[in-house]
Amino acid sequence: MPKITYIEHGGKKHTVDAPLGTTVMENAIRNGVPGIVAECGGACACATCHVHVDEAWKEKVGPPSPMEEDMLDFAFDVKPTSRLSCQIKMTDELDGLVVHTPAQQG
Amino acid sequence: MSKAPTSEPINTDAVIIGAGPIGLFAVFELGLLDLKAHVIDILPKPGGQCAELYPEKPIYDIPGVPVISGEGLVEKLLQQIKPFSPQFHLGERVESLTRQKDGSFWLATDIGTVIEAKVVVVAAGGGSFESKKPPLADLADYEGKSVFYLVRRIEDFRGxxxxxxxxxxxxxxxTLNLAPVAKSLTLLHRRDQFRAAPDSVSKMKALVAEKKIAFELGQLHSLEGEGGKLSRVVARREDKSTFPLEADVLLPFFGLTMRLGPVANWGLKLEDGLIAVDTEKFQSSEPGIFAIGDINTYPGKLKLILSGFHEAALMAQAAAKVVNPDKRIVFQYTTTSTSLHKKLGVS
Structure with missing residues (x-):
């Protein structure tokens, strides 16, 4: 089973099992990882599941879609590695993915 | 702070806080039992999250409706509750809720509407929609003095x-509305693209070209000032370098988020920020105050619209007993009851 590691703003790490096809947001919520709110439940409509993808994973994860890029306008501390975690689906290639949660979602 | 009452209190059986799908369906269930309802919502339109967060997203788990959009569901619910003529108070936030000596409730909204009701139904979903606050140090010192999330009077920003x-x-x-009155106006955004009406974007760009306003690429970094009086907004570029913008006022517009808001101050028993209810009446720790939909919690709770509908039906039975303690409730089906048909206007 692929794994994701979430690193909180304060540095605390959470590594969880992430079934193929599930989103990075869903796995955070299911495992009670703090720092991801996901107010809209994964509709790419609220920007409260914002994460910074670890530099080492930036290429594999890829850039946000145009709609997601638009939603990122409503997030804070947006970086070139910013993604909405509800829009990242787990694949075998992403096994071991590391994402950082921002200081504040909204 | 709620303003002084602007008019005589409105008297009604039930006040529903929240005009999302569950609040709307509560009108129906209360209406079948002859209870009149007023509905208050902070958003300017009914529908709650369905309208604000996912109007176009399909919902697949409404019984008997294989697929419907958030907007579509709200439309159907409004049609369904029309026979009960609910009174809406939109764009208002309930600030205070107190119990009166006779056991009824007294509610006041932020714009001064006062309602007296025998029962209160909190159907506030994830709480009230409020502006997202940027994560800036000492932000609270400036809020309401130099940092504003909405503009009530353009004149306040002159000069x-x-x-x-x-x-x-x-x-x-x-940006467009305040440009004519501002001494200077800078629009700060993280990229040179806008998720806004194309017409507004071209108007804004024209003002920039005429040097009437400035546009800067960057994100909020920090505030400088004293005693809540802003002197500079410091912005950060993508390369992490910072630059100052002289400013008396900062208006951050980053959309809305849901916060529990004043509900937290009404003395109701909360569990993890949700209102604890029983599963017979969906009543809170305060008799006469009910909570249905996403805002409540109980063992086994599922945050589903269909669960909220069920909660509304049971809540209405209990609410009817509070409003009319001596009246026996005869359980009836909408398929066959002539009295229900009359209420629904289908007889």
């Missing part, structure tokens, strides 16, 4: 040095 942050419709609209 000010204004920084508008954001790239959506609100940011663009207020």
């Amino acid at each position: 000010k040095r204004i920084v508008v942050a954001g790239g959506g419709d609100s940011a663009l609209d207020w």
